[in-house]
Amino acid sequence: GENVEQHPSTLSVQEGDSAVIKCTYSDSASNYFPWYKQELGKGPQLIIDIRSNVGEKKDQRIAVTLNKTAKHFSLHITETQPEDSAVYFCAASQNYGGSQGNLIFGKGTKLSVKP
Amino acid sequence: NAGVTQTPKFRVLKTGQSMTLLCAQDMNHEYMYWYRQDPGMGLRLIHYSVGEGTTAKGEVPDGYNVSRLKKQNFLLGLESAAPSQTSVYFCASSASWGGNQPQHFGDGTRLSIL
Numbered sequence: 001g002e003n004v005e006q007h008p009s010t011l012s013v014q015e016g017d018s019a020v021i022k023c024t025y026s027d028s029a030s031n032y033f034p035w036y037k038q039e040l041g042k043g044p045q046l047i048i049d050i051r052s053n054v055g056e057k058k059d060q061r062i063a064v065t066l067n068k069t070a071k072h073f074s075l076h077i078t079e080t081q082p083e084d085s086a087v088y089f090c091a092a093s094q095n096y097g098g099s100q101g102n103l104i105f106g107k108g109t110k111l112s113v114k115p
Numbered sequence: 116n117a118g119v120t121q122t123p124k125f126r127v128l129k130t131g132q133s134m135t136l137l138c139a140q141d142m143n144h145e146y147m148y149w150y151r152q153d154p155g156m157g158l159r160l161i162h163y164s165v166g167e168g169t170t171a172k173g174e175v176p177d178g179y180n181v182s183r184l185k186k187q188n189f190l191l192g193l194e195s196a197a198p199s200q201t202s203v204y205f206c207a208s209s210a211s212w213g214g215n216q217p218q219h220f221g222d223g224t225r226l227s228i229l
Contacts, residue, residue: 006157032215043119043205043220044158051215089157093215102148102173103218107157 002027002094006106013080014114021109023090024072032093033073034103035064039086047088048075080113087111117141121206121221128196128228136191136224138206146209147189148173148218149181151202158205164189196228 003026013019025033031052036044050057050064050073057064061080066073073092077084087110091103119140128134138147149161160173164183178200180192189208193200203225207218 009155034217036220041222043207043222045220046217049217102160102163105158107155 002030002092002104004090004092004104004106006090006109008109009107010110010112012112012114015080015082017080019077019080019084019111019113021075021088021090021111022072023074023092023106024070025092025104026071027092027094028068028071030092030094032103033064033066034091035075036089036091037086038089038108044089077111080111082113082115085111085113119206119208119219119221121204121224123224124222125225126227128193128226130196130198130228132196133192133194134196134226135193136204136206136226138189138191138208138221139187140189140206140208140219141187142208142210142219143186144208144210144219145186146211146216146218147183148207148209149179149189149191150205150207151175152205152223153202161191161204198228200226201228202226 006023034049037047038044061078063076087108090106122137148163150158162181164170167186170181182190203223205223207220209216209218
């Protein structure tokens with residue numbers, strides 16, 4: 001089935017710097033790639049998503065890029081702020097088998113932004 | 116608009132006890148999901164439902180049962196709790212096929228099995 005690898009597992013940056021989180025996936029048929037932010041004690045919240053017919057998508061300080069050939073996608077956060085500190089999860093859609101249509105999640109990246 | 120609401124927020128059980136976790140959504144979503152989250156493991160799908168009266172197994176279904184008697188509610192049951200089921204449980208919903216639509220999550224139920 002689909003497998004999603006996420007790196008790094010922890011990331012520490014200075015306020016104002018950029019942060020990049022990378023994910024790879026195994027199923028070439030996957031066509032939907034959301035990113036979630038999870039704050040302590042809360043559920044994951046969707047922050048941005050991209051579909052396979054688009055190579056890049058941007059929303060203010062957050063951007064996601066997708067390379068279908070290499071089967072990897074990345075989250076870019078510019079001008080980081082302390083409130084960006086959280087755990088970030090990538091996910092990819094599973095498009096075959098009995099669980100077709102479900103999401104497979106990476107194991108998460110804990111981002112710490114130091115003031 | 117509450118979105119996805121999970122009850123209870125915390126629970127401690129003894130091995131062998133049973134309990135039901137409740138998930139309610141007010142967005143009229145067709146699809147609902149139950150995940151468990153363990154340290155270093157990300158989110159793993161337990162069971163899901165593609166509509167009222169339907170359920171299906173996910174990646175880690177053993178030891179759990181589910182029911183979707185009403186469109187807005189999705190129940191997760193543990194018949195005989197085991198320490199390995201200590202985890203944080205998240206419910207999610209989506210308007211349509213989860214493979215290309217955003218899933219909206221509740222804030223979780225933290226369950227400890229002693």
